[in-house]
Amino acid sequence: MKTLLKIFFWMAAVSLVAGCNKTDEFTEDKTVELKKAQVEVTLPFKANLVGEYVGFFFPGDEGFECDEVFNCRVLLDAQGTATHMGKIEAFFNFCACGPDDPEIEGPDSKYGPTDLIFIAANGDKLFLSCGGSVVDGRLPHHPEDVNSYWHDPFVITGGTGRFEGATGSGYTDDYNRDSYPENSFHHWTGTITMVKGK
Template sequence: MNTIKVLVTISFLGLFLFSCTRTTTKTFEADFTGEYARIYTGEEVTDCPDGFECRVVVNFEGTATELGNISGTFNFCACGPDGKYDPTDSYFVSEDGDTLFFSCHGKVIEGRTDDHPEFVTSYWRDPFVFLGGTGRFEGASGSGTTDDYNSSEDPNSHHRWTGTITLKK
């Protein structure tokens, strides 16, 4: 009888632990517009690798799956060799106040591709990764690709991201 109780107890504990660590992976899509808040140059540039000549701060708003209405900030080294930017210290804040951290790096390319509207002046299509967060985004992971551009019609950056996000259940 004691053996059965021990096995049942172990089974329930195992089930409980398994259910606490389960995750779900979902499609992630985000559309948002950024406002260049600050561009640091010269001696103002700190904490950037050699070769990066500016630090850029962009505040943004938009929508994203799993987050609803979003706001957030990009803070990254830019003006690097061949238009590179890296590393980013960035995050989304969901409409309920939870934060999702991410990082991306890549290269800004002058001009546009054939699938861009005529008003695109530069673009970047680079990888991003999720780095956890607060609240329901604690332990979040995932990745995807940016599809971003600057425009001759306004002073903003425009962003469309697609990928996957893995969340704890």
């Protein structure tokens, strides 16, 4: 009986040693899955900015770089605040003066896609994009001297620092005013999803 017991334990030990490897594949797979499964948090997002038109390019100008459906390219620098960022600077670069959208009542012109960057005081950046139509006139909640507005969807496409891997979306509520012809006014609301712990 002792011999059978010794053979049984010897076989069990050999089976365990043969069945194990230095690198346990199950642990490796779970480690990769845990790294991929970063915790994300979705929060409200608001930004309020005042922009200054700093550049206009037209067909034939060096730096125009727009599809033929657009008749101008606009550069805009802005300052303001955004939730989760504090005071920010923003840089807009977009093609505009496009065709009228038949689904919008009244005169309008298409713009976009707009590539823009919000930069926080600490240097973290948030990348966004939007596009739509600039519509002549104003909405009831706008100041009396508004001459054109755009209320279009935006998306958050990433960022750096705390905003690395960020996503999100929302709507713009932007306008131009007769009293401030050099400026544009931007009010954005939506949500932002960030990787927790960044």
